[in-house]
Amino acid sequence: MNMSRRHFLGVAGAAISAAATGHSRKAFAARKPKAPPNAYGCVVDLTACVGCRTCEQACNRVNDLPPPKERLDDQTVLDRKRRPDTSAFTVINRYYSGRLDEQNELVPTYVKIQCMHCQDPACASACITGALSKKDNGAVHYNKSRCVGCRYCLVACPFQIPAYEYFDPLTPRVRKCTFCFDRISEGGKPGCAGACPVEAITFGNRNMLLEVARRKITDNPGRYLRKIYGESEVGGTSWMYISRDPFEKLGFLSLPHYPMPHLPETIQHSIFAYMWAPMTLFAILAGVMWKINPGQIIPGPNAHAEEDQI
């Protein structure tokens, strides 16, 4: 699949739409970024993670999920390219980027996957009732009492994270990492970050984390690529990664650097601002109808003949 070209066209498409009309360009620029200024975040240091899956276990415990299906010492599960699902909000996969160690053996890189908690999330923009929302503390929060179950959030998510309880007939939920919303609201750390034995997950204020990550990268040029994944992807994410190996070799997607809601929200709000477009169309049609069919709108002498036609 030609992802990089497709990605380019996606970006080009959005840029064209902005340039196509002066009106939409203004509106595009006018859509205020929705990123909360003081969000919490996490930086995952992929050079530190050893793939012990303690975070998976901790996550399942604090979120009242069943314990991980595979035993913690089962290493084969790491190669299965698992995705988060309804019974596991975070999973670790193992990738081989092709880098060799001194013994000429492939060096594994372990990648923790969970909801990225986008700064300007597509799921929250898509959600028909606002069941998903970006909180000031950074969490993309799911409120099941508002959810209708349309699964537009699953369609919208660029990271393909939310999972759905397809086998619940009446009250299925969207399931995904909560950023341990209650714990971080009370000043605690997310379950996984607190449990990591090698401190591969750093939790804190997102702006501060970006500083720390940048310093780490400049201080250890051999150890890290000069990139923080999530700094600007889809407008920035609360969860970010630093790595020694190229991200595209570790299952990370090349994504646009603008927030996903920009284009649809710009179009929607340009058309529906003060309902000007629908009302204009209504007025034009009413004018045409009045002109062409005298008597149909304001009944005239031959109103009866006209009424019978409808």
Next chain:
Amino acid sequence: MSSHAHPKPAPLETRFWTPGVLVLFAVMLIGFCFIIARYIGGLGAVSNLDNQHPWGMWIGIDVATGVALAAGGFTTAAIAHVFGRHQFEAVTRPALLTATLGYTFVAIGLAIDVGRSWALPKPLLFWQGNSVLFEVAMCVVIYTHVLYIEFLPIVVERFRGRVNLPGPLSVLNGRMERLLALADRILGKTMWVFIIAGVVLSCMHQSGLGSLMLIAPTKLHPLWYTPILPLLFLTSAIAAGYPMVVFETTVATASLKRADEMEVLAPLTGVTKYLLGIYITLKIGDMIFRGTYVYLFDGSVESRSFIVEMLAMIVPWFMLMSQRLRTKRHTLFMACTTIVLGVALNRCNVFLIGFNPPYAVKSYFPSIGEIAITACLISSIMFLYRLAATYLPVLSGPSLASLEKELS
């Protein structure tokens, strides 16, 4: 006005339970069993939907295609009532009936598809103005009510002066009559508002459906992902409106043994060649402008599906350009059916075939259960159409039997 050439719409009053109707009923019953299974075992029990493919056939066919093909309702209302081409009034009622049934079953299809069917009215309480789906949902809810109001005069006309309630209820006959007379008076004076509102609401949500996938630029194949997707959805729905009327009227008149209404249908598609031309121009222009023709012949499923979709628009467009083909019943029906199928394929391409989740381990194909439920909903529409045409003044063409009598 040419209405004298056409008899007034009247109930058919023919036998309802024909073998064909029994087949429809059987399909409905089978689908109903799967609907029950869905409410016992959940969506996963009857469908192939998963976390990679959250939207399937029910969204692609029942909702997106259903809404697009119900466009016959607002496009005929616009041409006959707003633009004053009264010669087309003969087809406004069947088109209105199709649209009303179509939207009703879009709502039923959605109720089955969403995980929490009982929570379907929640968007009316919790407004989320940034959501494209919210806009679409609100328009569809309001428009469905508008359609029912537009349909009301047909019911009033059928029963006014003929109210005859059974048994003890007959004491209410007088009251019912007064109510119908009042409804008739109010509807006659206010109908213009609903007719225009119907057109406006249709334009809003037809384009809104196209905006739905704009949130997923990395998932929708570039052959379809374009910022003008809402405009393409709107123009294709408008272009498909009259062909859909031709399709359904031809099927209905053939099945119910009525005159084929060619003298109305052929002129109705005269404007379609322009409407379809606009859509094809936009579509090809967009492809050239964005340079997506590089994907046209790469042999992928998407490229082939795109080519078929485009051919299903371009070939009938040439057919409609020919006056000779357009005025012949069979060729007109073929052209219109191809357009209808082309629009249906376009909606399926945008929501299903062109949708490529990056981490998908398998591709999506509808399950038996999904197909059975979709078939159930479509047959229910046909069943109710026939029921309404039999007992309400919807169709106006003379029956073939009466034509033959006239000739002999």
